[in-house]
Amino acid sequence: xxxxxxxxxxxxxxxxxxxxxxxxxxxxxxxxxxxxxxxxxxxxxxxxxxxxxxxxxxxxxxxxxxxxxxxxxxxxxxxxxxxxxxxxxxxxxxxxxxxxxxxxxxxxxxxxxxxxxxxxxxxxxxxxxxxxxxxxxxxxxxxxxxxxxxxxxxxxxxxxxxxxxxxxxxxxxxxxxxxxxxxxxxxxxxxxxxxxxxxxxxxxxxxxxxxxxxxxxxxxxxxxxxxxxxxxxxxxxxxxxxxxxxxxxxxxxxxxxxxxxxxxxxxxxxxx
Amino acid sequence: xxxxxxxxxxxxxxxxxxxxxxxxxxxxxxxxxxxxxxxxxxxxxxxxxxxxxxxxxxxxxxxxxxxxxxxxxxxxxxxxxxxxxxxxxxxxxxxxxxxxxxxxxxxxxxxxxxxxxxxxxxxxxxxxxxxxxxxxxxxxxxxxxxxxxxxxxxxxxxxxxxxxxxxxxxxxxxxxxxxxxxxxxxxxxxxxxxxxxxxxxxxxxxxxxxxxxxxxxxxxxxx
Numbered sequence: 001x002x003x004x005x006x007x008x009x010x011x012x013x014x015x016x017x018x019x020x021x022x023x024x025x026x027x028x029x030x031x032x033x034x035x036x037x038x039x040x041x042x043x044x045x046x047x048x049x050x051x052x053x054x055x056x057x058x059x060x061x062x063x064x065x066x067x068x069x070x071x072x073x074x075x076x077x078x079x080x081x082x083x084x085x086x087x088x089x090x091x092x093x094x095x096x097x098x099x100x101x102x103x104x105x106x107x108x109x110x111x112x113x114x115x116x117x118x119x120x121x122x123x124x125x126x127x128x129x130x131x132x133x134x135x136x137x138x139x140x141x142x143x144x145x146x147x148x149x150x151x152x153x154x155x156x157x158x159x160x161x162x163x164x165x166x167x168x169x170x171x172x173x174x175x176x177x178x179x180x181x182x183x184x185x186x187x188x189x190x191x192x193x194x195x196x197x198x199x200x201x202x203x204x205x206x207x208x209x210x211x212x213x214x215x216x217x218x219x220x221x222x223x224x225x226x227x228x229x230x231x232x233x234x235x236x237x238x239x240x241x242x243x244x245x246x247x248x249x250x251x252x253x254x255x256x257x258x259x260x261x262x263x264x265x266x267x268x269x270x271x272x
Numbered sequence: 273x274x275x276x277x278x279x280x281x282x283x284x285x286x287x288x289x290x291x292x293x294x295x296x297x298x299x300x301x302x303x304x305x306x307x308x309x310x311x312x313x314x315x316x317x318x319x320x321x322x323x324x325x326x327x328x329x330x331x332x333x334x335x336x337x338x339x340x341x342x343x344x345x346x347x348x349x350x351x352x353x354x355x356x357x358x359x360x361x362x363x364x365x366x367x368x369x370x371x372x373x374x375x376x377x378x379x380x381x382x383x384x385x386x387x388x389x390x391x392x393x394x395x396x397x398x399x400x401x402x403x404x405x406x407x408x409x410x411x412x413x414x415x416x417x418x419x420x421x422x423x424x425x426x427x428x429x430x431x432x433x434x435x436x437x438x439x440x441x442x443x444x445x446x447x448x449x450x451x452x453x454x455x456x457x458x459x460x461x462x463x464x465x466x467x468x469x470x471x472x473x474x475x476x477x478x479x480x481x482x483x484x485x486x487x488x489x490x491x492x493x494x495x
Contacts, residue, residue, distance in 0.1 A: 066393075066396070066397055067396065068393050068396060068397075101399055101401070104396075104399050105399050107397075108397060108398075109393075109397040111390060111393065111394065111397075113390055115388075115390035115391060115393060115394035116394070117391065117394065117409055117413075118413065118491075118492065118493055119412050119413055119491040119492060119493060120492075121492065128398065128400075128408065129398030129399065129400065132400060132404050132408060133398060133399045133400060133401075133404075161491075161492025161493075162492070163492060163493065163494065164492075174394075177398065178397065178398070181398055181399065
């Protein structure tokens with residue numbers, strides 16, 4: 001990497017350090033540029049929703065933050081520390097596996113297709129990380145997991161395997177599983193897209209509850225504009241790898257300034 | 273024309289049954305070697321090291337493309353030239369274990385690849401280490417789809433144990449050959465050997481299928 005790294009601070013310091021910062025982040029798949037010099041700050045406790053046409057790079061933003069994808073240039077910071085890089089002799093170099101694991105522990109993620117571990121019960125899914133990664137005893141892990149399963153309304157299904165749960169139920173367990181790791185940042189990647197319309201609300205109401213109850217920083221990718229309007233502090237409209245326009249839900253949804261935003265929103269409204 | 277001698281049958285049966293014990297021992301021992309070594313072969317091909325992947329890949333291809341009989345002879349007769357002096361039993365178990373490890377590694381590979389990518393991502397999202405991701409998440413899910421193939425090769429290894437008679441392992445075929453040579457009668461010993469093989473492989477295959485279904489249900493993978 002011949003990229004000049006001196007423009008990136010080793011650490012973010014001072015007041016108002018964002019919980020998440022994307023600084024000049026670029027991601028390419030071959031010739032295709034998925035993200036093009038992305039700059040995005042997310043404040044602690046903020047709920048930011050990313051909307052945009054498919055292929056605009058919105059899911060990639062979450063996947064890079066979860067370190068499921070590498071980045072080609074730029075730096076991602078989490079809680080003031082670089083995630084994609086680490087300090088070595090006063091310079092930023094690519095993060096090694098140990099550094100990634102350390103910073104990644106602040107991030108949790110829920111997926112479109114839930115990705116529960118099918119060979120474990122709902123409770124088993126939720127205690128796996130706390131026991132295997134955080135080193136909690138089974139008793140501690142189960143207490144924590146049951147509290148969270150209760151929060152998502154799934155305590156009575158704790159001994160069921162995912163194959164016996166509906167999509168909405170699986171997604172709620174997946175949210176509990178992610179929360180059991182006590183992340184500072186939660187990522188929701190189209191968590192209602194694979195659900196039947198009648199069960200979407202059981203998942204959105206759980207997420208709505210998180211906005212109220214926890215001082216969690218959240219990034220969400222969704223196609224549900226109504227839900228985004230209701231719970232987001234800020235909405236970013238992505239178009240071909242860049243933030244085309246962003247603002248409060250009222251600003252962006254009711255009074256979009258850019259033509260592409262207007263086109264996208266009217267197309268989405270028409271589809272609904 | 274069919275001149276089956278009952279008293280001869282009773283006379284040789286204990287000897288053949290004893291040899292059947294050796295056959296099962298050879299198959300079981302070889303299978304244990306194959307199951308463990310096969311997993312090593314499969315995982316070695318998934319490490320980031322391109323060199324290791326290449327070497328193991330070629331080794332597996334080499335083993336699969338040459339006859340088992342040759343491998344048995346090679347390890348037993350050529351091994352000593354490289355300081356590898358092995359008893360027939362050790363040489364036999366290594367040869368048959370190595371041979372089937374190559375096949376089993378492909379079965380494991382298929383099983384591991386059948387686990388959806390989302391499982392790896394979910395494991396990463398809760399920050400599991402790579403080793404724990406394999407042990408706790410991937411291998412348990414790769415096992416049920418691999419089980420049918422693993423069962424086939426257990427029966428396969430069992431049917432291939434007669435090849436060990438060529439280096440003097442006293443298994444069923446070896447015993448039948450000796451009996452035939454001593455008595456100039458081959459009908460009874462070979463027929464009985466065939467029946468013993470059937471009597472073991474058919475129930476084994478049936479039990480393995482039952483086991484696979486039970487395992488899937490137990491793991492919650494089916495309703």
